[in-house]
Amino acid sequence: MIQVGEEGNFWLFSDYITVRPDAGKAEKVSRTLQRRFGGECYEQLCLALSSWQTDKGQAVYRTVAEGLSGKVRGNLMAHLGNPYVARTFELARAAGNESHHLLGFLRFSETQDGLLFSQIGPKNNVLAHMMPHFADRFPGENFVILDEGRRLYGVHPAYQEWFLAVCENGPEKKDLVLTENERQMQELFRFFCRKIMIKERENRTLQRQMLPYRFQEYMVEFGGK
16 A cells, blocks of 8 residues: 555554655656656546545556556546546545636735735645646746645745745735735725626535535635634
């Protein structure tokens, strides 16, 4: 059984061997997977590994082993008859959906230091998959996205490469001082959302289906963090 970075319950009667990451070997594996399976399949494997589910390590390992066995023809992720491939596909789809939703639900706030700051709380570890999207759209901005639960910061210096950093005691949105213009814009946006709402057609159940509470918690229009 292979586990990837989880801190869950241990299995009875099992011996655990901790394997430290090796950047050189990881790069070789990355190149091999992209060459053998293609960029789209490689991205799905990475998304599966970003899942919060504890069986992701075993599922992805067995999927890769299946692909390297020489028995698979065509798109590896299309072989859903294999239970491990099917599970990897499921994990990748769930993480990918959350990442896609956050690209639209994420809200930046401008601080007095000229920094754009956003705070999210995703179930899956998808920050690395989100950063290229915002780096491409805001190349000239200094911005930071905080994954609150993992204390993981995505940092983008203006006109430079973005990077990830773990900081247990790093700043949160509540610790930052927003510009007066930012505070006014947030209040105006909340006012706008309230005014366009048709009270008689309010449907909280449908709203939760389209926009779960775990996203609303961090959104300006809901008074989020």
